[in-house]
Amino acid sequence: MAEVLLENVVKNFGKIKALRGIHIEVKDGEFLVLLGPTGAGKTTTLRIVSGLEEPDEGNVYIDGVLMNGVAPRDRNCAFVFQNYILYPHMTVYDNLAFPLRSRMWRVEEGEIRKRIERVSSILKIQHLLKRRPDRLSGGEQQRVALGRAMVRNPRVFLMDEPLSNLDAKLREEMRVELKSLQKNLHATFFFVTHDHVEAMTLGDRVVVLNQGLVMQVGSPEEVYARPHNLFVARFIGAPEINLLEGEMDAGFVRCRSLRVSWKIEDFPFLRGISKIPEKVFLGVRPEDILLGVGSERGEVYLIEDLGVDKVVRLRAGEVLLRVRISQEAPVRVGESVSYDLRREKVIFFDPMTERILT
Amino acid sequence: MARKIIKGVLIGLALFFFLFPIYWIVATSFKQWPDIFAIPPKFIFTSTALHYKALFNLNLEEMAKFGQAGKSLFPPRFINSIIIAGLSTLLSVVLGTFSAYAFSRFKVKGEGDLLFFILSTRMLPPIVVGIPFFVLYRALHLIDTHVGLILIYMTFNLPFAVWLMKGFIDEIPKEFEEAAMVDGYTRWEAFLKVILPQALSGIAATAVFCLITAWNEFFFALILTSERARTAPPSIAAVQGTSGINWGQIAAGVTVFLVPVVVFTFLVRKYLARGLTFGVIKR
Numbered sequence: 178m179a180e181v182l183l184e185n186v187v188k189n190f191g192k193i194k195a196l197r198g199i200h201i202e203v204k205d206g207e208f209l210v211l212l213g214p215t216g217a218g219k220t221t222t223l224r225i226v227s228g229l230e231e232p233d234e235g236n237v238y239i240d241g242v243l244m245n246g247v248a249p250r251d252r253n254c255a256f257v258f259q260n261y262i263l264y265p266h267m268t269v270y271d272n273l274a275f276p277l278r279s280r281m282w283r284v285e286e287g288e289i290r291k292r293i294e295r296v297s298s299i300l301k302i303q304h305l306l307k308r309r310p311d312r313l314s315g316g317e318q319q320r321v322a323l324g325r326a327m328v329r330n331p332r333v334f335l336m337d338e339p340l341s342n343l344d345a346k347l348r349e350e351m352r353v354e355l356k357s358l359q360k361n362l363h364a365t366f367f368f369v370t371h372d373h374v375e376a377m378t379l380g381d382r383v384v385v386l387n388q389g390l391v392m393q394v395g396s397p398e399e400v401y402a403r404p405h406n407l408f409v410a411r412f413i414g415a416p417e418i419n420l421l422e423g424e425m426d427a428g429f430v431r432c433r434s435l436r437v438s439w440k441i442e443d444f445p446f447l448r449g450i451s452k453i454p455e456k457v458f459l460g461v462r463p464e465d466i467l468l469g470v471g472s473e474r475g476e477v478y479l480i481e482d483l484g485v486d487k488v489v490r491l492r493a494g495e496v497l498l499r500v501r502i503s504q505e506a507p508v509r510v511g512e513s514v515s516y517d518l519r520r521e522k523v524i525f526f527d528p529m530t531e532r533i534l535t
Numbered sequence: 536m537a538r539k540i541i542k543g544v545l546i547g548l549a550l551f552f553f554l555f556p557i558y559w560i561v562a563t564s565f566k567q568w569p570d571i572f573a574i575p576p577k578f579i580f581t582s583t584a585l586h587y588k589a590l591f592n593l594n595l596e597e598m599a600k601f602g603q604a605g606k607s608l609f610p611p612r613f614i615n616s617i618i619i620a621g622l623s624t625l626l627s628v629v630l631g632t633f634s635a636y637a638f639s640r641f642k643v644k645g646e647g648d649l650l651f652f653i654l655s656t657r658m659l660p661p662i663v664v665g666i667p668f669f670v671l672y673r674a675l676h677l678i679d680t681h682v683g684l685i686l687i688y689m690t691f692n693l694p695f696a697v698w699l700m701k702g703f704i705d706e707i708p709k710e711f712e713e714a715a716m717v718d719g720y721t722r723w724e725a726f727l728k729v730i731l732p733q734a735l736s737g738i739a740a741t742a743v744f745c746l747i748t749a750w751n752e753f754f755f756a757l758i759l760t761s762e763r764a765r766t767a768p769p770s771i772a773a774v775q776g777t778s779g780i781n782w783g784q785i786a787a788g789v790t791v792f793l794v795p796v797v798v799f800t801f802l803v804r805k806y807l808a809r810g811l812t813f814g815v816i817k818r
Contacts, residue, residue: 229713249716256717262710266732281719325718 179332186235210380255326263310460524463501471517564786586787620749623688631696703737739806
């Protein structure tokens with residue numbers, strides 16, 4: 178297993194700046210998730226590690242060895258594509274054997290059979306070996322694609338949104354399996370997704386990418402609780418974070434749109450900050466607004482029932498707040514309820530730099 | 536129900552329209568002399584292999600009685616047709632597939648212009664370039680050579696092959712060879728093992744079209760060859776007896792001439808059906 182280092186990597190496609198100098202480190206045996214919206218440069222990053230694209234600037238190292246200019250076949254990475262790319266003219270067995278039969282690896286047929294047996298029993302695809310890919314369901318194809326990556330014990334698994342073509346239920350199942358697989362293999366996984374739930378559940382660490390720049394690197398908890406900038410705060414978390422404009426006013430934080438003021442001392446994050454700008458953005462996660470307590474009042478505008486919990490759109494002042502409440506909470510549309518913020522959880526951003534205040 | 540009947544009738548009419556001439560030529564090739572010219576036309580007749588024997592020079596004395604002068608030239612010219620059409624098809628498809636792959640996968644400088652230029656060679660009716668080609672070929676000593684005809688058929692078929700194959704290869708996601716390249720193969724190996732098998736239906740369709748064009752070509756075969764490299768089409772048309780046009784032998788020649796293309800198309804029909812509907816099928 179191995180570690181990967183991308184150093185100041187720049188990549189342009191004509192006039193499009195895909196990557197604008199990114200620095201990413203994947204540690205040995207780590208499950209690193211690269212998260213970002215469409216066009217952020219996630220796939221490009223993965224393709225640069227695999228050698229399918231060469232960076233315009235910057236260096237790529239695998240296990241400390243410079244990989245620039247090294248052909249993909251000599252890098253010993255495995256790539257799992259979004260649409261699996263199983264060879265349609267071969268059986269599942271031959272698909273799995275394909276990497277091992279290359280001149281690069283030249284594995285004996287007997288050894289190939291042993292390895293395929295082992296991998297297919299891990300992935301529970303033994304009964305599919307004689308079939309052709311077009312006779313497999315999406316989930317089965319996904320497993321075969323994973324198997325083809327596993328058979329030759331690559332140094333790094335590069336995965337480009339491998340779960341996005343599965344239906345919701347299967348995706349959840351595969352998520353669990355993928356995670357346990359990675360732990361059992363002690364493998365290095367470099368995983369690309371645009372789905373923040375996937376990123377939160379799978380990643381040991383998450384790299385948030387936007388428009389070719391790294392926005393934040395951190396554990397899923399860090400990225401969720403302490404987003405470094407407004408982009409990360411908005412992108413991660415569903416329903417989206419509530420962002421409110423606030424002004425500093427003689428020891429108070431005044432929120433005009435809510436028509437509320439709070440004491441600055443009430444917010445633990447603000448206490449440590451020496452220089453607070455005049456204006457700030459308050460970031461409040463939907464679960465950090467409590468209903469039925471406090472002195473402020475709002476009107477229930479809409480209730481979305483998510484099964485496990487409910488999301489309430491609360492009209493407070495001039496804004497609609499997103500509030501996550503438990504399934505049992507007795508609220509009705511049109512009702513006036515009191516609410517309060519969990520002040521210890523509120524995050525502050527500088528509206529000028531869009532960065533978190535620290 | 537009424538729609539079904541109308542549909543059946545229409546299909547029947549179309550089939551009759553296309554198949555009847557073929558039936559008639561095949562039937563004629565088995566008719567005896569008087570039956571060929573019989574009015575009203577005869578659908579029931581005593582068949583004979585006479586014209587085939589004549590075509591392949593199996594019964595010369597008998598043929599002399601019917602006014603045939605000398606030996607039939609059909610066998611060597613039929614073989615010429617096979618060699619020339621076969622090789623030009625092979626070359627067109629092989630070169631066409633490679634160029635199409637390059638156009639499809641790599642950034643080729645001036646790709647659009649090149650592709651248009653390739654296509655533009657098909658915009659002229661062949662007769663326009665007939666005289667220039669004749670002059671050129673005489674200077675190059677390519678008149679009446681197999682190479683000459685193979686080259687000229689390739690010139691006409693290659694653009695077609697490039698365009699058709701580019702369409703087919705564009706349909707195969709580039710991730711296929713990328714997957715193979717990450718898995719330890721070179722691009723060349725990936726092309727052979729992953730792209731080529733998937734492009735087979737396209738190759739079959741292209742090959743059939745190229746073969747039919749080269750096989751049926753009449754004009755250049757007529758003006759650029761005389762003896763050694765003459766192919767079957769001008770040869771069949773020129774069959775003359777001492778007492779008028781030898782229809783029986785022409786019919787036999789055409790029938791034999793039909794066979795290779797029918798057999799080839801039949802052999803690749805599995806790929807052809809897929810090839811012609813390519814792109815309609817969801818990947």
